Amino acid sequence: KQEVTQIPAALSVPEGENLVLNCSFTDSAIYNLQWFRQDPGKGLTSLLLIQSSQREQTSGRLNASLDKSSGRSTLYIAASQPGDSATYLCAVKCGANSKLTFGKGITLSVRP
Amino acid sequence: DAGITQSPRHKVTETGTPVTLRCHQTENHRYMYWYRQDPGHGLRLIHYSYGVKDTDKGEVSDGYSVSRSKTEDFLLTLESATSSQTSVYFCAISDSTGGTTNEKLFFGSGTQLSVL
Numbered sequence: 001k002q003e004v005t006q007i008p009a010a011l012s013v014p015e016g017e018n019l020v021l022n023c024s025f026t027d028s029a030i031y032n033l034q035w036f037r038q039d040p041g042k043g044l045t046s047l048l049l050i051q052s053s054q055r056e057q058t059s060g061r062l063n064a065s066l067d068k069s070s071g072r073s074t075l076y077i078a079a080s081q082p083g084d085s086a087t088y089l090c091a092v093k094c095g096a097n098s099k100l101t102f103g104k105g106i107t108l109s110v111r112p
Numbered sequence: 113d114a115g116i117t118q119s120p121r122h123k124v125t126e127t128g129t130p131v132t133l134r135c136h137q138t139e140n141h142r143y144m145y146w147y148r149q150d151p152g153h154g155l156r157l158i159h160y161s162y163g164v165k166d167t168d169k170g171e172v173s174d175g176y177s178v179s180r181s182k183t184e185d186f187l188l189t190l191e192s193a194t195s196s197q198t199s200v201y202f203c204a205i206s207d208s209t210g211g212t213t214n215e216k217l218f219f220g221s222g223t224q225l226s227v228l
Contacts, residue, residue, distance in 0.1 A: 032215065043116075043202055043219030044155075089155070091217075099145075099170065100217065104154040 002027045004092050006103035013080055014111050021075040021106050023090035028068045031093045035064050035075050038087045038105065047088075048075070080110045115139045116220040118203050124226045131190040133223050135203030137183075143206045144186040145217070146170075146178060148199040155202070161186055193227040200224050 003026045013019050023033070032051045036044040048057045048064040050073070056065040063076040077084055087107045091100040115138035125131050135144060145160040147170075157170030159178040167178050175197060177189045190197055203220040 034215075034217065036217075041222075043221050044204075044217070046216040046218065049216050091155075093215075099157050099160065102155040104152075 002030075002092055002094050002101045004090060004101050004103035006088075006090060006106050008106065009104065010107045010109070012109040012111060015080060015082060017080050017110075019077050019080055019108075021077070021088050021108070023073040023075070023103055025071045025073075025092045025101075027094060028071050029094065030068060031095050031098065033064075033066055033073050033093070034091045034100065035062075035073075036089045036091065038089060040086075044089065077108075080108075082110045082112050084108060085110050116203060116205060116218060118201075118220040118223050120223060121221065122224045124228065125193050126228055127194060128192050131193050131225065131227075133188045133201055133203075133225070135186045135188070135220060137186075137203075137205050139205060139207070139218070140183060141205040141207045141218075142183075144180065145204040145206075146176075146186070146188045147202045147204060148172065148197075149202060149222075150199050158188065158201075190225075193225075195227050198225060198227045 005024045034049045035047045037047050038044045050057050050066045061078040066073045087105040089105040091102045093100050117136045119134045146158040147155045149155050156172045158172055158176050159170055161167045161180040179187045201223045204217045206217050
């Protein structure tokens with residue numbers, strides 16, 4: 001059974017810092033991996049989706065990388081801003097017709 | 113929220129009563145999902161649908177049923193609500209599971225359900 005872990009559960013950084021959020025998964029035979037953002041009291045917003053054949057995806061200040069062999073993905077946020085404060089979740093899909101397995105998320109606080 | 117409306121947004125009910133949550137989409141996406149989110153457990157899949165009248169169970173389906181009579185509507189019913197079903201319920205949609213960027217999952221704003 002696939003398990004997805006995100007450590008630490010919470011992170012606080014000063015504004016302007018470049019930061020990396022980690023996601024690890026136990027079964028390296030994944031189909032794709034998706035990073036989400038969740039603001040308090042809101043639903044999840046998909047940020048980036050990486051197919052198993054890809055190594056990374058970029059959107060603006062965000063860059064997500066995937067290393068299947070080591071069972072890891074990282075979300076890199078450049079020049080963090082207070083507006084980046086949210087919970088970031090990663091989710092793994094193991095097959096074309098399988099469902100997503102979510103990590104519990106990392107709550108990020110960016111201090112002005 | 114990508115044309116997804118969940119109703120109600122908040123509900124308080126008593127143990128043993130039936131409850132129905134509604135998810136309505138305007139995107140004409142094929143796939144619809146119901147998740148619950150709880151502290152310490154994260155997001156867990158309850159049921160999902162891959163077309164009108166086509167549904168299947170997720171990992172925490174006991175005590176829940178679903179129906180999808182139209183593409184745009186996916187209903188989640190708690191047959192007899194229990195306190196353990198107090199949670200935030202999210203509906204999600206996607207257009208494909210075929211390996212395209214449309215595989216992205218889009219979420220509604222959630223329903224906060226309290227069972228007393």
